[in-house]
Amino acid sequence: MIKLTNINKYYRQGDHRFHVLHDINLSVDQGELVAIIGESGSGKSTLINIIGFLDDDFSGTYFYEDHPIHDYTRKQFSHLQNQNVGFVFQNFKLIREATVAENVALPLLYTGKRRREIGDRVTAVLDQVGLHGYEDQLPQNMSGGQQQRVSIARAIVGHPHFLIADEPTGALDTETSQEIMNLFKRLNRDEGTTIIMVTHDPHVAAQCERVVKIIDGRVVSDSLEVHHADK
Amino acid sequence: MRISELLRTALRSLRANKKRSFLTIIGIMIGIAAVITILGIGDGITQTMYDKFGNNAKQGQQTTEIYYMPDNENSTVSGFNQQDMANIDNQFGGEIRRVRIEHETANINTRADLGDVSKNVTVSLLRAAPTDVKLVAGHRLTANEMATGQAVAMMKSSLARHQYGTAQNALGTTVTVGATTYQIVGVYQDQAEYSMDGGQNKFGASFLLPKDLYYQGDTASSGNTIKLTFDQGSNAGQISKQVAKYLKKNGSAANQGSYQYEDMEKELKQFSSQMSIITKFISFIAAISLFIAGIGVMNMMYISVSERTQEIGIRLAVGATPFNIMMQFLVEAVALTVTGGLLGFLGGAGLAHLIAPLLSSSIGGGIHIHAHITMTAFLMAFGTSAAVGLIFGILPARQAANKNLIDILR
Ligand SMILES: Nc1ncnc2c1ncn2[C@@H]1O[C@H](COP(=O)(O)OP(=O)(O)OP(=O)(O)O)[C@@H](O)[C@H]1O
Ligand SMILES: [Mg+2]
Numbered sequence: 001m002i003k004l005t006n007i008n009k010y011y012r013q014g015d016h017r018f019h020v021l022h023d024i025n026l027s028v029d030q031g032e033l034v035a036i037i038g039e040s041g042s043g044k045s046t047l048i049n050i051i052g053f054l055d056d057d058f059s060g061t062y063f064y065e066d067h068p069i070h071d072y073t074r075k076q077f078s079h080l081q082n083q084n085v086g087f088v089f090q091n092f093k094l095i096r097e098a099t100v101a102e103n104v105a106l107p108l109l110y111t112g113k114r115r116r117e118i119g120d121r122v123t124a125v126l127d128q129v130g131l132h133g134y135e136d137q138l139p140q141n142m143s144g145g146q147q148q149r150v151s152i153a154r155a156i157v158g159h160p161h162f163l164i165a166d167e168p169t170g171a172l173d174t175e176t177s178q179e180i181m182n183l184f185k186r187l188n189r190d191e192g193t194t195i196i197m198v199t200h201d202p203h204v205a206a207q208c209e210r211v212v213k214i215i216d217g218r219v220v221s222d223s224l225e226v227h228h229a230d231k
Numbered sequence: 232m233r234i235s236e237l238l239r240t241a242l243r244s245l246r247a248n249k250k251r252s253f254l255t256i257i258g259i260m261i262g263i264a265a266v267i268t269i270l271g272i273g274d275g276i277t278q279t280m281y282d283k284f285g286n287n288a289k290q291g292q293q294t295t296e297i298y299y300m301p302d303n304e305n306s307t308v309s310g311f312n313q314q315d316m317a318n319i320d321n322q323f324g325g326e327i328r329r330v331r332i333e334h335e336t337a338n339i340n341t342r343a344d345l346g347d348v349s350k351n352v353t354v355s356l357l358r359a360a361p362t363d364v365k366l367v368a369g370h371r372l373t374a375n376e377m378a379t380g381q382a383v384a385m386m387k388s389s390l391a392r393h394q395y396g397t398a399q400n401a402l403g404t405t406v407t408v409g410a411t412t413y414q415i416v417g418v419y420q421d422q423a424e425y426s427m428d429g430g431q432n433k434f435g436a437s438f439l440l441p442k443d444l445y446y447q448g449d450t451a452s453s454g455n456t457i458k459l460t461f462d463q464g465s466n467a468g469q470i471s472k473q474v475a476k477y478l479k480k481n482g483s484a485a486n487q488g489s490y491q492y493e494d495m496e497k498e499l500k501q502f503s504s505q506m507s508i509i510t511k512f513i514s515f516i517a518a519i520s521l522f523i524a525g526i527g528v529m530n531m532m533y534i535s536v537s538e539r540t541q542e543i544g545i546r547l548a549v550g551a552t553p554f555n556i557m558m559q560f561l562v563e564a565v566a567l568t569v570t571g572g573l574l575g576f577l578g579g580a581g582l583a584h585l586i587a588p589l590l591s592s593s594i595g596g597g598i599h600i601h602a603h604i605t606m607t608a609f610l611m612a613f614g615t616s617a618a619v620g621l622i623f624g625i626l627p628a629r630q631a632a633n634k635n636l637i638d639i640l641r
Contacts, residue, residue, distance in 0.1 A: 045641075049637055054547075054640070074553065079552075082549070089548075093544070093548070094545070097244070109233070110546075110550040110551050112233065114233065115235075154549065
């Protein structure tokens with residue numbers, strides 16, 4: 001489903017370029033649950049932003065299904081991104097002034113749906129993440145774990161093909177982390193949603209069927225390939 | 232995203248910053264209100280004038296007047312007699328519905344002899360018993376007295392007291408106006424020469440006389456003013472001009488004075504063109520105030536964009552296109568200025584309605600000015616304020632749209 005070949009990424013810092021990603025080759029199939037681990041500053045966020053169609057400034061080739069993402073304009077991106085990816089961030093990134101229901105509805109509104117067409121879907125998705133009846137709450141009055149559930153509900157409301165999560169449990173305690181992790185595993189198992197998550201937490205990584213390790217912008221190990229090598 | 236959603240989002244964020252939003256639109260309110268006020272009054276004046284004097288008066292028919300001015304001011308010659316009427320009727324009968332000699336009836340300035348004292352006074356002429364005066368002494372002129380042509384008159388009380396000491400003493404005295412000597416049979420309380428609404432009040436005169444006696448013989452069948460009545464839709468100004476030209480050649484008193492037709496409509500046009508100069512001036516001032524207000528809007532939108540960087544990032548990350556983001560902020564700016572424009576419109580309309588009566592009473596002369604708020608004025612307020620929002624909102628909105636998502640999300 002996702003096929004990255006020889007991806008290189010530079011950040012411009014003043015007049016010199018900073019080489020963040022070195023020749024990344026990575027393929028992810030439908031239905032996988034992938035953890036990306038690595039030290040701080042190794043380029044994990046940079047990588048998944050590219051995978052999630054948020055960043056189009058890279059060299060190399062990226063095929064998403066049959067789409068040559070490396071050739072697409074930002075406009076085509078937005079469309080793909082809206083239809084195919086759901087994002088979950090470490091600090092939740094909810095709109096503070098909007099209610100839970102409005103936050104969750106946002107991706108659907110940007111596909112051009114009417115407000116009254118989507119009420120049922122929003123309720124269903126909130127039920128799915130265990131937030132039944134929280135529609136009219138404001139995010140700022142909720143706990144971190146609850147806010148992350150809202151953010152997950154928002155990520156899956158449009159039936160995306162895959163989820164990108166950047167340290168989704170980074171701001172949560174161990175117990176709450178486990179609840180969120182269980183939610184991800186259930187989504188992956190029951191709905192077949194592909195999930196790619198960045199994490200620092202070894203417990204979280206241990207629960208993922210595939211772990212990709214990055215050091216200084218290079219993929220240094222991939223548990224999938226280890227499996228292949230074993231066979 | 233749907234327009235309704237954009238509007239909802241815009242209104243919510245404006246409501247979240249009520250005070251700031253309100254302060255930002257004050258300038259727009261003032262600018263629009265100033266223009267609407269001056270337009271409302273200007274259109275009102277123009278409309279009133281046309282209604283009252285224009286050849287296209289609303290009464291269903293049009294009337295014009297032609298005056299005669301004798302060369303010698305003291306001459307008693309009359310400009311129009313029955314022969315002139317017949318001639319006009321012959322010449323212009325097809326185009327003019329009616330022509331008749333106009334006789335003044337209210338507050339005519341004239342000389343009068345009270346016994347052996349000669350004074351300048353005003354007289355008003357009656358055809359029916361005056362019920363609207365308050366009697367001080369004697370009796371009101373009766374219908375019977377007027378029908379039988381008795382030379383009787385009423386005098387106002389201040390003049391009676393001044394001349395004869397008391398109102399009672401004035402009864403039975405005489406006053407001579409023109410060739411007729413009238414006997415005073417009643418004294419009435421003084422009234423103002425103008426009524427409350429600024430019109431002439433005929434009971435403000437010093438004397439009330441029966442009309443049929445005042446205009447009799449030659450004076451009844453001749454005069455210095457004629458009134459022409461036209462059917463709706465005919466070119467009253469043009470025909471009146473031709474009548475005046477005809478009279479200059481063939482009028483009965485053409486060699487002793489001149490016949491004049493004053494085209495009120497022409498003067499009105501001149502007046503309204505002066506009004507439009509004032510309107511232009513005020514509009515210019517308002518444009519400056521709108522420009523400054525627009526910069527205020529731009530400033531507020533820039534602040535709003537930078538405050539809501541996170542929100543922009545979130546929206547971009549869940550599938551908003553940069554165009555969506557631009558529209559969101561543009562709609563917000565336009566919603567802001569249009570709100571200001573509509574409030575300014577209401578304020579201006581209210582102000583115009585307050586000022587118009589004040590203006591009427593300061594002009595006087597029976598002129599009623601009603602503020603006239605037109606649909607055009609409304610559309611102008613709406614359009615201008617929307618344009619201010621668009622023009623001054625576009626730069627901040629584009630800045631919002633061009634934010635780099637990756638930088639925001641870090
Ligand atoms: N927009 C940017 N401009 C310049 N340098 C950047 C930018 N974003 C990231 N970097 C740099 O690129 C490197 C990789 O950053 P990235 O955020 O991908 O790391 P990370 O692996 O996600 O780290 P962490 O675990 O702390 O989140 C870092 O050294 C960072 O300073
Ligand atoms: Mg990171």
